[in-house]
Amino acid sequence: MKYRDLNKLPYCDLRMGVIFYFFESPAKYRKEIKGIFEEYCELTKDRFTYYYKNEHAGFQPIKNDDRKYFYNFIDKKDFERTARILMTNATKERMQSIKTEMILANIYPEYPGQIPSRMYFEFLPETEFGKVLHFIKRTFQKIPCYYCCGSLVVGSNDQYIHKCASLGVQLFRETKCLSDKYSVFMNPSLEFEFKNNKIGGSHFVQVLSPELCGITGAGKITETCSKNKIHYEMVGDYAVIAISKDQYPAGDEEVLERYLVLNELFREIIFEMKKPRLYWKNEEWERWMKRFDEGIHD
Secondary structure (H helix, E strand, O other): EHHHHHOOOOOOOEEEEEEEEOOOOOHHHHHHHHHHHHHHHHHHOOOOOOEEOOOOOOOEEEOOOOOHHHHHHHHHHHOOOOOOEEEOOOOOOOOOOOOEEEEEEEOOOOOOOOOOHHHEEEOOOOHHHHHHHHHHHHHHHHHOOOOOEEEEEEEEHHHHHHHHHHHHHHOOOOOOOOOOHHHHOOOOHHHHHHOOOOOOOOOOEEEEEEHHHHHHHHHHHHHHHHHOOOEEEOOOOOEEOOOOOOOOOOOOHHHHHHHHHHHHHHOOOOOOOOOOOOOHHHHHHHHOOOHHHOOOOO
């Protein structure tokens, strides 16, 4: 399947999605979180026009400066309760060119059920991947994240949340190497597995923390990536692994072999995510989870 065939405007279209997971308390990193948001705005060179957060049902317009609105949101939260914010410039007539969603909460070691905070960012596929990769590495330098992954995704217009999420899943399950925010990046079962040093699968780019890198084995990562023309570099103690260093694929067929290699490389730390509650039948989800064990979809 060619990724450009996913175009179903204004509901769904191809995007590059990146998500960071971290167990540090966001209250300690307010300045850094605002700095990451600032860098994202500078990179995308666009403006947010709508927001959704815990206290509101539905989207609300951002009437003034979008950056000031975000800074105020971060400064006013104590993060004792989970704080969620989604910002976009999507309308009923067109897809977003920028989108971020953050789910942030303080972490207390004495509580066993620790769930990581998450920061999700979306980019147009016209954005140079080298710049996205630089943004990813800069974020790890600001906040000690546990894991990051990024893939081309079926981007959805949240102004039509149920319609576009359903349509997005229909498109997404016909591919092998794309990802999806709702089914994969924010899969509810994933957030409980990080404490067991597990991840949800292979992606176009991922950054492994020292813990995850240690389980996989630095030597094994280096050897595998070198043999299979997969980009690999160490940034501090973090392993950055990308299917390509400078360009996006046009379809599954271009990169499928490298995904198969990474899926085998990460076998010790990959767990089988549970089926999302909505939009998937059991047999469809089981088939997609085993997509690297089967032939290419017809």
